[in-house]
Each structure stands twice: as structure tokens, then as C-alpha cells.
Amino acid sequence: MLMDKLRDGAQGRIAKTIFWLIILSFALAGVGSYLNRPASNDPAVVDDEVISAQTLEKSYQNERANMQAQYGEAASQLLDNPQYLAQLKKSVLDKLINQALLNHKALKAGIRLSNEQVKDAIRQMPEFQVDNKFSNEKFISTLSRVGYTPESFGNSMRQDLARQFWLDGVLTTEFTLPAEVAQLEALYQQKRDVKMITIPADAFRQEVKVSDDEINEFYKAHSKEFMQSEQVKLNYILLSAADLAKSIQPTDSDLKAYYQQHTDSFTEPARRKVAHILITNKDDKAAQDKVNDVLARLKSGSDFAQLAKTESADTLSARQGGELDWFEKGVMDPAFEKAAFALNQKNELSAVVKSAFGYHIIKLLDKQDATVLPYDKAQQVIRQKFIDDKSRELYAEQQQKLSDLGFENPDSLDSVAETLKLPLQKTDFITSKQLPAAINVPAVVTQAFAEKLRDENTNSEVITVSDSAVVMLHVVDYKPSAVKPLADVKALVMAKLQAVKAADKAREAAVTLLEKVKANQPVDDLVAKLNAKVEEKAGLTRFAGNVPAQFSQAVFKLAKPADKAISADLYADEQGNQSVLVLQKITAAPEAKDAQLKQGLAQQLVKLRQEQLYGALIELLRQKASIKYAPVSKQAVE
Incomplete structure (x- = not known):
């Protein structure tokens, strides 16, 4: 689809907190039974609703395109993997089935949306706005690029909104207790100190020898890593x-005719430069009395600029003696504008003018009448507009x-x-x-x-x-998509195999080192022999931005040691380097004072439970529904 219109994309610090602190114990329902299959080639039939091959293919291709647009090179690497593509297509089909099941529930519940409700929802979507206002031109253009018509997108939105309204009624009953939030916050705020002894995998690369048979075996076992994209x-x-514009060569007569037909486009509009005094008061009678008094004083010879500084409610212009910038028609309040353009002589005063802002007295400082730009001077502009x-x-x-x-x-x-x-x-x-x-x-x-x-x-x-x-x-x-010939990727296969074997040797050494650490035996000689690096990392938090998330996860998986026992474990980074992590100290969280954090944790905990409830709901709906798969779909999703 064009976008996940109703998905809550919370991916910030709090969402990550919940993700690592609580492991989800559910998964969205699988494909289900394939015993009943339709005779047609439609990927699936949900009760009586057909999910067509065209619908699946369009949703699948849109999902791919969205991933590429959003994640760039990272997505491209995934999309080159046929195994991942098969999983992606399965997940898209699952999503379409889930949506169909929920659409049926919303329909049975009698949820209906008017055309105006759908239009209003679309108008609020930032994807279709320019300067925070709905743009019909952008709406049409954006839909066209992703293969929607306004009608088809409106129908999709109608279903999405009805489905979400029904889901909201089911999911918004979840809540959390203060004690749960406090416990979660304590885990979040906890800090740990660890010693990290790292054995570099590269130290073993020289020891690694690979044969042609090993290369062939590795290539066959990991063929998915050496794919040529479709x-x-x-x-x-x-x-x-x-390109069409380059072919247009207007003659002089063409340009003159265009100039005559579009004179307004080559006209400098009339402008006025004025000063004003603004009088306001909650008591309208008092405001009228004061503005009439100011006008009388001006007519008696009082200085306009001085009165503007002392009497005008427009404090910004008052500092300049009431002076405003040049303006054209269509800019000012209509009543103010009409009175200003009615003035013709410099220093001429208007009568009292009432606008939406209060009462004004306007003085004409200068004026420019509308002027038509001569053809000779506008020829280049005329030519470009014509083209x-x-x-x-x-x-x-x-x-x-x-x-x-x-x-x-x-x-x-x-x-x-x-x-x-x-x-x-x-x-x-x-x-x-x-x-x-x-x-x-x-x-x-x-x-x-x-x-x-x-x-x-x-x-x-x-x-x-x-x-x-x-x-x-x-x-x-x-x-x-196909596996590249071994001859084309042999060097890459060899490098990967060497890295794997080097990492294995580093891990063997790390296991030996770990056993000594846990037994509280001296390890200095072994550390020196392995050319290992020893680091002290203090004050680590669960979601520190300066260390990899995988590393933080490994640190906080270390069990709190009992008595004088040593808590330690292995950690491997993405380069295959092997480390022994030794827990040195646990610092408990201080007394909770972050109200905003508490609120965020509570919201995300509710969201987590809603996701769990959603998973259980989908599983139940799938069990009760008749879902039939075409044979091709079975292969795609298995």
C-alpha cells in the first residue's frame, strides 16, 4: 500500500526499552492449515473474500519499493536474498489475510464511514500537504506514482479506518499498575560495570587453511549469500x-499575440505605502471617542508620527511613526485596503476606518499605480511563459x-x-x-x-x-534470482570461509579463557599469549547510544552473582572477535523522579499488551475462519 496509514511507529528510546526488557511471548498467527484449497489460482480465499494474485503482487511490490525508499542500501541487501523475499511475500499474504478478517468483523459490527469522514482523514495526511495545507495536485501525483486512483485509495482508506475503529474498541481497555511501571523504570535506570577481554579473530587468520573441497562445501551450504538479484x-x-519544451520555437508574432492575450501577467500591480494609527479598546464607544479625538488633533496640525508613537496600539509600526511596508491589493484587511487605495495625494489622511483589528487613521506616504511592462522589456519573460x-x-x-x-x-x-x-x-x-x-x-x-x-x-x-x-x-x-557461479565468487567465498574459521578458533580460545575466569584462576599469561585486549567499561545503561545494542544486551543478560561467584559470559561482535564479559558491579537505580519517563513507560507497556492481545485476536479469528490457499501460495508461504 501507499503507506501504513494507521500504524503507530513509536521507535524511540522508550519503545526500545520495552523491547529489551520484556520479550514478546506471542507471534502473529501462521499460515494455518493448507488442507482446504480453492480450485483457482487466487493465493487465498478468506471466508468468501478472494485475495487475488494481482492484489498480493501489488502489495508485495509496494512493500519492496517502500523498503528501498526508506532504508536504502540496507534494504537492498535483504532484497537480494531469495529466502528473505519468500518470507516477505509470506508476511504480505498474512497481512492481507489478517486485514480481511478484521474487515469482516468491522462490517459485522455495523461500522460505516461517510464520504466526508474519509475525505477529512485524507486531507489530514501530511503526505498530501504543501505548507501544512491539503494539495489536490500533490494528492493526485502521489497516488499516480504508487498505482492508486483517488477512488481506489478512498476505498482503501475507508476499510482501514473502519478496521481501526473496531480494533480500538477491542484494544483500548488495557491498563498498567504503578508497581509495574516502577519495576520497569528500575530496570531501565540500572547501571553496570564490566571487564571486557577481547580476542581478535584476525590473530588466527594466518593459521587458517582452506581447501577447494571446503570452499565447495561452504559455497553449497551458504549459496543464499551469493545470489544474483532478479x-x-x-x-x-x-x-x-x-524535452517537449525544447522543440517549441515561437515566432515574434506568436509572442506578441500571447502578450496581448495575457497582459495581466506582465503588469506591475498598484502599490501603496502608508502610515497608520490603530486605536483599540474593549469598550467600543471608548475606542470611537479616542480615534475621533486623534483625528481631530491631526487635522489641527499635530504630528502624525508623534501621535502614532504615543497612541497607536500597533506597537511595531508605532516605533516607525506608524509607517508600514509597501503592499499590493489582496494583502491587507479589506476595509483598510479600500481606504488606503482611495487616497491619491501624498500626506492625505483617511477618515476613521474600522477593520477587524480596531479603528485606523491612514496617511498616504507614497503610491505606485499599475504599470504594464512594455513588450520589448518583457520579451524574455514572455517567451518563457509561452513555452x-x-x-x-x-x-x-x-x-x-x-x-x-x-x-x-x-x-x-x-x-x-x-x-x-x-x-x-x-x-x-x-x-x-x-x-x-x-x-x-x-x-x-x-x-x-x-x-x-x-x-x-x-x-x-x-x-x-x-x-x-x-x-x-x-x-x-x-x-x-539465481546463485552466482562459484568461479565468479570464489574469492568472496574463500574470504568468508577464512573469517568463519578464524572466528571459530577465537571462540575456542575464548571458551578456555572463560573457564579460567569463572574458576577465578590467573589469566594474565593467557591474555598476553592471545594478544587479547582488556577494557573496563563503567556505568553502562541498557540503551547507551555509544555501544552496540547487541553488546548492551549481552551485558545485561549477565546474572547477578551470588556470594563470591563470578558472573561472566561470551560475546561476539560482527567481525567475529570474541570477548569474555565479566560483571564487576551493579548500580541500582536512584529514586524515580522522571515523571515523563514513567508516563512513556506506562504508555509503551499498554501498547505491548495491546500487541499481545492483537496477536491472540488474530489467532482466534484465523481458527474460526475458512482460509483456503492455492497450491502456489502454499509453496510461497512455507
Whole structure:
């Protein structure tokens, strides 16, 4: 989908606290029984609702595109792993099934949303706002890029909102007790000191020897680590308003005609520069009396600037003798603006003017009447505006023609490109990370790697790349993800195998060292022999930002030692270096004073229980529902 519209994405410090302090004892329900399967190839049927192959594929491709857009290279590494992709597709199907089950419950509960409620929810979404205001243009553009129409997105939102309303009624009954929060806070605030004795894996790399047989065995056992991503060979037509603009060469007569038709666009608007005195009072009669008195004093010869400084409620302009900046029509309060533009002589005073802010007396300081910019001076601007307008018109026309021709000639883009006189661009085999920069957007990734285009050998729909460019694709050829030949990755396989064997040797040494530490035997000689590094790490907290989370987790897993026993264990970092962690000291949390932390912990504890309840609810709904899988879906999710 376009986005997880209703997901609470709390990922901050408190959420991480809960994650590490309390281990979830539930998992979302699995796929369930495959004994009953539909005769069709639809991935699943939930009661009487069909989850079509197109729905699954679109959701799957959108999930991939969203991951790439959000996590970049980290996501790309995962998406190159076929095993992960299979798991991802399974999770997407599970999610669609769960949504269908909840939609059924919401429907049975009689939850209905009006069109206005749905529209209001959409208007509030920041994805569709410009300067904190809903933009219909951005709404249409954003939906187009991810393959939605306003109608289909509205229907999706309606279901999402109804489902969430029903879930809220079930999940919002959870609560926490003060003692639970206090215990959680004490764990959160606890500090620990440890000694860390690290044996570097590289110290054993010279001892490691690998044979060709070992390389072959490692390659076969870890083949998923040496995958070539799926690839496509594309033909595509890119339609760009900027390219169309280059072809527009207006004549002088074209520009003069355009100038005459759009005179307002080349007119400098009238402006006024005024000073004012603002009088306000909660008692309207008192305000009127005072402003009339000030006006009388001005007419008697009193200095306007001096009275503005002493009498005006507009303190900012009062410091400047009431003077305001130049302004055009449509900027000021309508009553103020009308009175200001009615003044024609410098130093002319207005009568008393009532606006939404109070009572004003306005003095004209200077004025500029509207002036039309001469053609000769505006020619460059006229030319650019002419080209912009014409390119937009031509772009809209060509976009419609591209859509029509692509539909009428579905099996190739050759005749489409020839008719439109646009270049037919081609790629060699490329992965999802290698799309040409001009068309590298999530919507294109989704279409290029969707099964539909290659299976049906058809042109894509017109895909929005930006506000001024669209593209149509045709998948010419496809290569599924496959293991790279050993000859291509032998050096990498050897390096990985050497690292594994070196880490194993380091671990053997670390186990020996750990046994001595626990037995309270001298280890200095062994530490020196192993060239191990000894560090003291004091005052560690569970979520210290200056150490890896995995390391903090290992430190806080160490048991509190009884009597004179030594609490120690092994820890391995991502490079394969092996460490012995020895617990030196535990510092209890001080008396709780952080009210904000308590509140956050309480909220996250409630959220955790809601997640547990949600998991149990989904499992129950799945047990009671009739869920049938197509044979292909079984393979995808097993």
C-alpha cells in the first residue's frame, strides 16, 4: 500500500526499552492449515473474500519499493536474498489475510464511514500537504506514482479506518499498575560495570587453511549469500515536458499575440505605502471617542508620527511613526485596503476606518499605480511563459496519446515510439537498483518487476515519474534470482570461509579463557599469549547510544552473582572477535523522579499488551475462519 496509514511507529528510546526488557511471548498467527484449497489460482480465499494474485503482487511490490525508499542500501541487501523475499511475500499474504478478517468483523459490527469522514482523514495526511495545507495536485501525483486512483485509495482508506475503529474498541481497555511501571523504570535506570577481554579473530587468520573441497562445501551450504538479484531487460518511452519544451520555437508574432492575450501577467500591480494609527479598546464607544479625538488633533496640525508613537496600539509600526511596508491589493484587511487605495495625494489622511483589528487613521506616504511592462522589456519573460504554457498543453496531449497507443499496441513499444516520434530507450539486464536515473522511482520498480507485465507480454500503463514526466515500459526479458557461479565468487567465498574459521578458533580460545575466569584462576599469561585486549567499561545503561545494542544486551543478560561467584559470559561482535564479559558491579537505580519517563513507560507497556492481545485476536479469528490457499501460495508461504 501507499503507506501504513494507521500504524503507530513509536521507535524511540522508550519503545526500545520495552523491547529489551520484556520479550514478546506471542507471534502473529501462521499460515494455518493448507488442507482446504480453492480450485483457482487466487493465493487465498478468506471466508468468501478472494485475495487475488494481482492484489498480493501489488502489495508485495509496494512493500519492496517502500523498503528501498526508506532504508536504502540496507534494504537492498535483504532484497537480494531469495529466502528473505519468500518470507516477505509470506508476511504480505498474512497481512492481507489478517486485514480481511478484521474487515469482516468491522462490517459485522455495523461500522460505516461517510464520504466526508474519509475525505477529512485524507486531507489530514501530511503526505498530501504543501505548507501544512491539503494539495489536490500533490494528492493526485502521489497516488499516480504508487498505482492508486483517488477512488481506489478512498476505498482503501475507508476499510482501514473502519478496521481501526473496531480494533480500538477491542484494544483500548488495557491498563498498567504503578508497581509495574516502577519495576520497569528500575530496570531501565540500572547501571553496570564490566571487564571486557577481547580476542581478535584476525590473530588466527594466518593459521587458517582452506581447501577447494571446503570452499565447495561452504559455497553449497551458504549459496543464499551469493545470489544474483532478479533482472529485467526493458524497453521504455520517457515523455518529458522539459524535452517537449525544447522543440517549441515561437515566432515574434506568436509572442506578441500571447502578450496581448495575457497582459495581466506582465503588469506591475498598484502599490501603496502608508502610515497608520490603530486605536483599540474593549469598550467600543471608548475606542470611537479616542480615534475621533486623534483625528481631530491631526487635522489641527499635530504630528502624525508623534501621535502614532504615543497612541497607536500597533506597537511595531508605532516605533516607525506608524509607517508600514509597501503592499499590493489582496494583502491587507479589506476595509483598510479600500481606504488606503482611495487616497491619491501624498500626506492625505483617511477618515476613521474600522477593520477587524480596531479603528485606523491612514496617511498616504507614497503610491505606485499599475504599470504594464512594455513588450520589448518583457520579451524574455514572455517567451518563457509561452513555452511553459505550450509545453504543458503538448505534454497533456502526448500523455493521452501515449496511453491510447500503448493500449492499442500492447505487445511492443516500437510503433508507439515511431508514431509519437519519441526515442525507444533500451536497457541491458538490470536489477531493481540499476534502473536508469530518469525513471528510478518506486512506481517504476514495482511495474518493472511485477509478474503481470512479463507473463502477459504487455505494455505497462503510463507511470508518473515526476510532475513533468511519465514513462511506459515493456519487459523484453527476465532472469529470476539465481546463485552466482562459484568461479565468479570464489574469492568472496574463500574470504568468508577464512573469517568463519578464524572466528571459530577465537571462540575456542575464548571458551578456555572463560573457564579460567569463572574458576577465578590467573589469566594474565593467557591474555598476553592471545594478544587479547582488556577494557573496563563503567556505568553502562541498557540503551547507551555509544555501544552496540547487541553488546548492551549481552551485558545485561549477565546474572547477578551470588556470594563470591563470578558472573561472566561470551560475546561476539560482527567481525567475529570474541570477548569474555565479566560483571564487576551493579548500580541500582536512584529514586524515580522522571515523571515523563514513567508516563512513556506506562504508555509503551499498554501498547505491548495491546500487541499481545492483537496477536491472540488474530489467532482466534484465523481458527474460526475458512482460509483456503492455492497450491502456489502454499509453496510461497512455507
